[in-house]
Amino acid sequence: xxxxxxxxxxxxxxxxxxxxxxxxxxxxxxxxxxxxxxxxxxxxxxxxxxxxxxxxxxxxxxxxxxxxxxxxxxxxxxxxxxxxxxxxxxxxxxxxxxxxxxxxxxxxxxxxxxxxxxxxxxxxxxxxxxxxxxxxxxxxxxxxxxxxxxxxxxxxxxxxxxxxxxxxxxxxxxxxxxxxxxxxxxxxxxxxxxxxxxxxxxxxxxxxxxxxxxxxxxxxxxxxxxxxxxxxxxxxxxxxxxxxxxxxxx
Amino acid sequence: xxxxxxxxxxxxxxxxxxxxxxxxxxxxxxxxxxxxxxxxxxxxxxxxxxxxxxxxxxxxxxxxxxxxxxxxxxxxxxxxxxxxxxxxxxxxxxxxxxxxxxxxxxxxxxxxxxxxxxxxxxxxxxxxxxxxxxxxxxxxxxxxxxxxxxxxxxxxxxxxxxxxxxxxxxxxxxxxxxxxxxxxxxxxxxxxxxxxxxxxxxxxxxxxxxxxxxxxxxxxxxxxxxxxxxxxxxxxxxxxxxxx
Numbered sequence: 001x002x003x004x005x006x007x008x009x010x011x012x013x014x015x016x017x018x019x020x021x022x023x024x025x026x027x028x029x030x031x032x033x034x035x036x037x038x039x040x041x042x043x044x045x046x047x048x049x050x051x052x053x054x055x056x057x058x059x060x061x062x063x064x065x066x067x068x069x070x071x072x073x074x075x076x077x078x079x080x081x082x083x084x085x086x087x088x089x090x091x092x093x094x095x096x097x098x099x100x101x102x103x104x105x106x107x108x109x110x111x112x113x114x115x116x117x118x119x120x121x122x123x124x125x126x127x128x129x130x131x132x133x134x135x136x137x138x139x140x141x142x143x144x145x146x147x148x149x150x151x152x153x154x155x156x157x158x159x160x161x162x163x164x165x166x167x168x169x170x171x172x173x174x175x176x177x178x179x180x181x182x183x184x185x186x187x188x189x190x191x192x193x194x195x196x197x198x199x200x201x202x203x204x205x206x207x208x209x210x211x212x213x214x215x216x217x218x219x220x221x222x223x224x225x226x227x228x229x230x231x232x233x234x235x236x237x238x239x240x241x242x243x244x245x246x247x248x249x250x
Numbered sequence: 251x252x253x254x255x256x257x258x259x260x261x262x263x264x265x266x267x268x269x270x271x272x273x274x275x276x277x278x279x280x281x282x283x284x285x286x287x288x289x290x291x292x293x294x295x296x297x298x299x300x301x302x303x304x305x306x307x308x309x310x311x312x313x314x315x316x317x318x319x320x321x322x323x324x325x326x327x328x329x330x331x332x333x334x335x336x337x338x339x340x341x342x343x344x345x346x347x348x349x350x351x352x353x354x355x356x357x358x359x360x361x362x363x364x365x366x367x368x369x370x371x372x373x374x375x376x377x378x379x380x381x382x383x384x385x386x387x388x389x390x391x392x393x394x395x396x397x398x399x400x401x402x403x404x405x406x407x408x409x410x411x412x413x414x415x416x417x418x419x420x421x422x423x424x425x426x427x428x429x430x431x432x433x434x435x436x437x438x439x440x441x442x443x444x445x446x447x448x449x450x451x452x453x454x455x456x457x458x459x460x461x462x463x464x465x466x467x468x469x470x471x472x473x474x475x476x477x478x479x480x481x482x483x484x485x486x487x488x489x490x491x492x493x494x
Contacts, residue, residue, distance in 0.1 A: 048371055049370070049371075050367055050370060050371070070268075070375070073373070074373040075373075077370075077371060077372060077373030078372070078373050080371055080372075082368070082371045084364045084367065084368060085364070086363055086364055088363060088364035088365050088367065088368040089365075090360075090365055090368075091359075091360075091363075091365070101372075102372045104272070104275055105271050105272055105275060105372065105373075105374055106271070106372075106373070160371075
């Protein structure tokens with residue numbers, strides 16, 4: 001489990017996060033949702049240590065990440081897998097090298113074993129045999145899947161996913177969402193997904209945190225989200241014509 | 251105004267020199283960078299060096315109009331100016347353009363496409379992994395390039411001098427073998443190592459702190475070349491003052 005306690009983050013005059021506290025549960029898809037500029041990605045970056053919060057703490061299974069230095073953070077970081085919005089694959093490496101990279105850096109396994117793990121991860125994301133392709137040769141959906149394969153290469157306890165559906169067609173988005181949910185259930189990872197895609201929210205949102213103006217505005221599940229009387233959340237959820245039509249038909 | 255970036259530069263270097271996670275990965279990267287920086291720059295360094303020597307010879311001969319000065323002095327001037335100044339400094343300025351812009355744009359692109367964030371999430375010391383191999387590769391290969399440049403410059407001078415009739419082969423060889431002070435070569439190597447360090451670290455700094463997109467990567471690359479060139483010329487003066 002990951003606990004976030006009273007996180008504040010300011011960039012210059014802009015107070016982006018205003019005392020956010022939340023629990024992200026193990027073996028569950030935890031979604032952080034909210035409009036653009038609500039602080040979703042900043043919260044995610046504070047949680048993984050890409051931004052240092054001005055105040056508050058991030059606790060990974062009773063280990064206070066915010067009070068650790070670079071060396072002691074490495075232990076937790078090797079337990080983290082992350083899929084970035086743009087996939088962040090290393091351009092100079094092919095698919096196989098990308099997935100093998102964390103294994104090369106942090107394990108002493110023989111190459112054969114590492115290759116087996118790479119092939120397993122590629123099979124898991126339905127990209128078996130694509131080992132030698134370079135990121136430039138992959139489609140957006142394939143890049144996301146390679147990103148997921150790299151994120152799970154080290155068997156992470158915590159999986160962070162930033163905007164998994166951005167730039168993808170609806171069908172591929174569902175494939176990616178399903179994959180994230182399957183991996184979460186299979187490996188009992190604590191998965192945190194930042195998204196504003198309502199398909200993801202309704203599909204995989206077991207525990208949802210809605211951010212508004214840098215604050216936690218609402219918390220619940222995908223079953224509860226459409227029946228809330230929270231005005232800001234309703235404005236967000238039913239912003240599209242499709243969702244409004246769906247609500248009317250209900 | 252200058253203290254904030256200077257502090258960030260020093261902190262980045264401190265992080266870059268942290269103990270590597272795995273030496274064999276770094277070793278592979280060092281050889282890769284040696285190939286990119288050293289072998290990749292051999293062609294351009296060879297071309298500019300030959301012309302540098304040729305131009306120095308022709309222009310020195312043009313200025314030596316007195317019959318009281320032996321023609322062999324041309325060889326001596328070409329040798330000393332090449333070893334002390336032209337080869338290390340001009341090579342470094344050309345390499346600042348070629349290697350510096352490449353380092354800044356490579357690291358800058360990695361920054362804006364979140365590849366550096368991906369390294370950090372994995373628990374890898376990104377300044378160490380990205381910058382240290384480049385520094386080691388540059389400080390070992392650029393002095394070698396300067397040695398090659400010195401040889402080719404003098405050879406270029408010899409060819410231009412004899413072909414144009416400005417100096418005979420005998421006079422030129424007499425000139426380059428007369429009154430040689432080995433310390434000038436030491437100064438040249440000191441310059442080469444310091445210039446190599448400046449090129450890689452300044453460019454890596456510019457790339458590492460890029461924010462934005464493709465436009466900013468281009469701007470970082472340009473800034474890396476401009477600042478590297480100024481730093482090279484400034485340190486050239488300081489080294490000359492201190493060592494000569």
